[in-house]
Amino acid sequence: MTTPALNSRLPEVGTTIFTVMSALAQQHGAVNLGQGFPDFEPDPALLQRVTQAMADGHHQYAPMTGVAALREAVAAKIEQQHGHRYDPGEEVTITAGATQALLTAVLCCVHPGDEVIVLEPCYDSYGPAIELAGGRIVRVPLTAGTFRPDFDAIAAAIGPRTRALMVNTPHNPSATAWTRDELDRLAALLAPTDVLLIADEVYEHMVFDGRPMAGASAHPRLAERAFVVSSFGKTLHVTGWKVGYVAAPRALSAEFRKVHQFNVFVVNTPMQHALAGHLQARPEAWQGLPAFYQAKREHFRAGLARTRLRLLPCEGTYFQCVDIRGVSDRGDADFCRWLTTEVGVAAIPLSAFYADGTDQGVVRFCFAKREATLDEALRRLQAL
Missing domain, CATH: 3.90.1150.10 (Aspartate Aminotransferase, domain 1)
Structure with missing residues (x-):
């Protein structure tokens, strides 16, 4: 055969x-x-919460969008950090890690022939996600030597087929972090367009030297067009658990969930209960x-x-x-x-x-x- x-x-x-x-x-x-x-x-307390969640019988499917307590904890964390309130019922979705979240965000909004701008160097899942959606990758290099965004080059790359821009801050691999001024420039650049923002912020709680985290959720003009992706694996030192989340406006979240329910459906139930309890009891963890x-x-x-x-x-x-x-x-x-x-x-x-x-x-x-x-x-x- x-x-x-x-x-x-x-x-x-x-x-x-x-x-x-x-x-x-x-x-x-x-x-x-x-x-x-x-x-x-x-943290051993987090591991104990997993054991307790299993002992409490959390072995079956979670809600497709995620355990309610975890979505509420995520919304509260974002509000505390960035001052922006997402509706935990309609605008926060728990995902099987950040890579799945990024793929789902691309699949839900990119159609064959659409263009997606990525800023290189970039995480290696971005390009394949765009290709699987039938999109065209438009690569714009970050400034050589400093790895800062080149807004003239980004502006030149935006065209009538541009559907989304993927941005990562703090940035893997260069370890740079966008500033509020740079987010302002990005918002002004995208304002006259319908370009969506896919904001990879998995290192959101690793910003040093007293700098505030300049994230899309903290910028109203960007938040209204952004899928914001983060990772409990990075934040709580449990990369193998593969649990993350996406926060996005209601209309974007509705489309995201249409794809999410068919490429993952639900995420590990006891881990979600443990993460919810940990975020609520130990905010110092992040x-x-x-x-x-x-x-x-x-x-x-x-x-x-x-x-x-x-x-x-x-x-x-x-x-x-x-x-x-x-x-x-x-x-x-x-x-x-x-x-x-x-x-x-x-x-x-x-x-x-x-x-x-x-x-x-x-x-x-x-x-x-x-x-x-x-x-x-x-x-x-x-x-x-």
Whole structure:
């Protein structure tokens, strides 16, 4: 029997760089600072709430839109942080992580032939999501060197077929964070258009040095046209739980839910009950996150400063980028392979976040790790 040939919907997509580098790290016993996940445990109180939710019998389907208590907790958190009130019944949807939320947001609004602007470098799920919807990807580079938005280039990219713009702040991989002035410029740029905003804000609670989080929910003119995506996995150190949310105006949420109910339907029930209880009982879990990760950032940066790697600014996220050109003349991807196999520390090349492989001699480390893990990585990096 012969398996029929399949015409791939994503013919250019292979194994992600994160999977490749993690496998290489494991093979060579390297400290894995490549893939973005914590190597420490979440709050034991959160785990106890999962156990309690199971003991309480929360084993069946949750409501399609999410457990009501969790949607209410999300709405309250956003209102406290940004001063914008979403209706938890109509405007907040619990998702199976942020990647599913991003895909669903694209599928619900992008039709074949529509254009979607992405700002490169960008998370690798954006392009495939647009292609699966039949849309056309319009790539606009962030400013080389600073990774700030180039509003002239964004304006030039907007055309009659533009359906949406995808924005990520704080930004993976560059660790920059948009400012309120930049959001004002974006709002003014989009005001005369019908372009929707898909705001990837999964690192919303990791903004450092006293900066406020400049998010779409906090900007009324952007909130009215935005799908705002976030992740409990990032916020509460449980990336494997794959639970996130989308906040959007009623009309956008209604279309989002039409797709959501058929590509996921519902999200893990006991986890939702545990997350709801945790957000209500322990608001410091997210309120204290900037200080928690800033301390890790400072520790890691102090160690990197003793190498010949040049530190780039880190305004948010749990990533630190470095310029490798003072250390090596290798391309960034080759450097990361060499660093993993010969030095024993895994990193991610920024060229992997560009469709054309743009190489600026920059690599990304993840510092969402125990201090002992960071110290071992820094010890090895002293060889540089």
